Amino acid sequence: MEFEGRYRQAQRPKYDCLLFDLDDTLYPLSYGLAIECRKNIEDYMVQKLGIEDRKIPDMCNLLYKNYGTTMAGLRAISYDFDYDDYHSFVHGRLPYEKLKPDPVLRSLLLSLPVRKIIFTNADKVHAAKVLSRLELEDCFEGVICFETLNPTYKSTISDHDDFEVEGSKATPTRSIQPFDIIGHFSQPNAVSELPKTPIVCKPSEDAIDRALKIANIDPQRTMFFDDSVRNIQSGKRVGLHTVLVGTSHRTKGADYALESIHNIKEALPELWEADEKSVKIGYSGKVAIETSVTA
Numbered sequence: 364m365e366f367e368g369r370y371r372q373a374q375r376p377k378y379d380c381l382l383f384d385l386d387d388t389l390y391p392l393s394y395g396l397a398i399e400c401r402k403n404i405e406d407y408m409v410q411k412l413g414i415e416d417r418k419i420p421d422m423c424n425l426l427y428k429n430y431g432t433t434m435a436g437l438r439a440i441s442y443d444f445d446y447d448d449y450h451s452f453v454h455g456r457l458p459y460e461k462l463k464p465d466p467v468l469r470s471l472l473l474s475l476p477v478r479k480i481i482f483t484n485a486d487k488v489h490a491a492k493v494l495s496r497l498e499l500e501d502c503f504e505g506v507i508c509f510e511t512l513n514p515t516y517k518s519t520i521s522d523h524d525d526f527e528v529e530g531s532k533a534t535p536t537r538s539i540q541p542f543d544i545i546g547h548f549s550q551p552n553a554v555s556e557l558p559k560t561p562i563v564c565k566p567s568e569d570a571i572d573r574a575l576k577i578a579n580i581d582p583q584r585t586m587f588f589d590d591s592v593r594n595i596q597s598g599k600r601v602g603l604h605t606v607l608v609g610t611s612h613r614t615k616g617a618d619y620a621l622e623s624i625h626n627i628k629e630a631l632p633e634l635w636e637a638d639e640k641s642v643k644i645g646y647s648g649k650v651a652i653e654t655s656v657t658a
């Protein structure tokens with residue numbers, strides 16, 4: 364039995380799974396999609412939710428900082444809107460043409476002998492478009508996206524309400540006054556608690572835990588790649604191995620830092636080395652026997 368245990372350990376690759384954020388991780392921030400996305404969010408807040416222009420920068424910062432995404436924050440402070448409408452407005456007009464096929468990354472990913480899964484806060488249409496433009500669609504086993512973690516939401520606005528009227532200056536009918544988040548943070552000794560959001564998204568540890576459960580991932584045997592320091596720090600707290608992408612400076616919570624995802628092989632050769640070991644042993648013909656005995 365002792366021999367059997369050692370044997371299984373030797374043939375096992377170091378990691379079972381690689382979990383990748385999408386935007387600004389699989390392609391560089393310098394493509395400018397993030398800036399465009401931010402502009403679209405601001406336009407949505409003014410045009411669709413009727414929020415005053417002058418409040419937008421502070422509101423965006425506070426919502427993003429406290430809720431993970433501006434969208435999650437808007438829902439927390441009682442703005443109601445259709446999620447698909449939000450996503451198509453915010454992502455629908457992005458300059459996707461800036462994303463080009465990436466054959467280098469494609470062959471790196473395809474040569475990695477472990478499970479590869481996308482984990483993004485974005486919606487599935489956006490994820491599919493980005494992966495298609497980069498020509499990486501078939502490099503991943505699956506995509507965990509907004510809809511995966513927020514499957515049951517129904518807007519409280521009925522289909523018959525004139526939410527999207529022409530001119531798009533419509534304010535949704537609300538019985539509840541939105542929570543004044545700017546006012547909240549302008550009080551030096553604010554005692555009231557921030558309202559909770561119904562949206563599940565990174566960097567909440569709950570979102571990461573749920574994603575791990577859905578994809579049946581063991582965090583101890585998974586490498587998590589993301590360009591966001593706070594996502595990486597949450598990932599570390601739930602037990603993932605972490606790689607901060609987009610910078611060569613490793614910050615707290617990041618086990619590794621990569622200036623570009625293209626550096627993955629130089630920075631993490633063990634992802635490939637582990638497989639070589641396993642193949643060598645596999646050729647000995649003993650793997651199948653071990654598997655059938657322990658199954």
Ligand SMILES: [Mg+2]
Nearest residue numbers: 384386387590
């Ligand atoms: Mg990102």
